[in-house]
Amino acid sequence: MADKIATREAYGNALADLGSIYNDVVVLDADLAAATKTGIFKKKFPERFFDCGIAENNMFGVAAGLAASGKIPFASTFAMFAAGRSFDQVRNSIGYPHLNVKIAATHAGISVGEDGATHQCNEDLALMRTIPGMVVINPSDAIEARCAVEAAIKYVGPVYMRFGRLAVSVINDNPEYKFEIGKGITLAKGTDVTIVATGIMVEQALIAREMLASEGISAEVINIHTIKPLDTELIVASAQQTGAIVTTEEHNIIGGLGGAVCEAVSGICPVPVVRHGVEDVFGKSAPAKDLIEHFSLNAKGIVEKVKLALTMKI
């Protein structure tokens, strides 16, 4: 397995590489280029990089104007400020006119670590997916992050991408791997329960599956990198076989992947859904690995939720 790499790092590298092919790509940042990794693009294409200063709301408006004039702007800041502070700008200046803006938000979730609750956005997936026409992508590793960036460039319309600060394992380094917006990926088959995972929880779901297997429980694992449009077909087909779902995400259990999956299955295939994630509380300051442990955002936490789900099966 390759060395660990943060999805934000993969994002910055992808931008710099793909910038040579896609000349209309321009990049905006709000004084965080060193952290969001757009600085990698800036170094290579200084004439296509525009720092907007600590003024995110203006940045998203500028991005809208650039997109309305034929450019493909990537606008980056932390998830907290992209989805949180600038929700109105993203909704009204980008979402409503359906402009071709790529919002690349980094430092999502509690794995931000020491900066604490003010900088740990556990609400962005919920906020962004309520905007009509917004594509919402949450990659699980560096390979998926790179594919998401290229797919976002090729796709015409607004896209929100969620990247993390923490270096994470590369899990998609296999020749069959294929990224398509809106298509979930079944990583492992199983019969007793379906674990629907997104972002950095995908790796933990695979580890949880091994732990469950040793106890004789067979779990199917689906990687949902696109929260919207959600691959309802894949999730429902799996749930029909297994009869129970556990969702897992580094996000509030309200409104994100868990919410989306509940909405998707309730009308078509109502099975028990147990949501694993941040349980409607704010984060706190600590090293990321300690927070992951504290909030049980790990394989052990998923295993517990699977056992709960199994007790609820009809």
Add this chain to the structure above:
Amino acid sequence: MNSEKLSELKKLAAEVRLGAVEAVYNGKSGHPGGALSAADVITCLYFSELNINPDDPKNPDRDRFVLSKGHSCPALYAAMALRGYFDISGLKSFRHLGALMQGHPDMKTIPGIDMSAGSLGQGFSCACGMALAGKINNKDYRTYVMIGDGESQEGQIWEATMFASHYKLDNLCLIIDNNGLQIDGRVEDVMNPMPYESKFEAFGWNVITIDGHDVEQICDAFEKARSVKGKPSVIIAKTVKGKGVSFMENEAGWHGKAPNDAEYAQAVKELTEYENSLN
């Protein structure tokens, strides 16, 4: 500018006012006050200043106009209809279900609207993006954006003010429709953003102050703005909210209210008499 053109612009501005009032009356809701204060500037943009073609509304080389104070769209719709973007009868369906003319401008439904706007403070930033794209692409087009003076209380306005100056967007022209009133009363009583002149000068802008109802001054200001290189220009247009309809003038209550039948008849009478007097 010759006197013939000036008198044509005056007549057109009167027709834009009539169209704006007609739209709000038929919509039974809308914002007449700010539409009437902005009518002369919008008329001069669409009939004199903007390099545009209603038959080719997406031309990448066209000038852009963003009405950041989107609620004043009845005047924009009237000007665009008169300019040939769509049939003037469309004004009657303003704010109705299925209408082209939404309560605030929607670039998806109307070709020629360069940016959807309505949530105050945002259109100015979008215009900055358009001007920046022009610089990146080495295009000669200019971008115009109008904000209200109540709107200038939004923090995002000053973010955009910094941005336009920092990136030397001399292809950008901001117009402040300085009518002095907002929903809760006089702008200077609610939350005073004035004086604009010294603020914009401090931010590095070229500042031009005019009577926003004098079409000659408006056209001259656009010409001056075009000639200034290396920095963006702002035209502070001193206007009267509700201009042209006696009972709406300088009345904050007419910010967002439709006239009843008698008020509409009176407004049409006054505006028509004024138009007929222009000969």
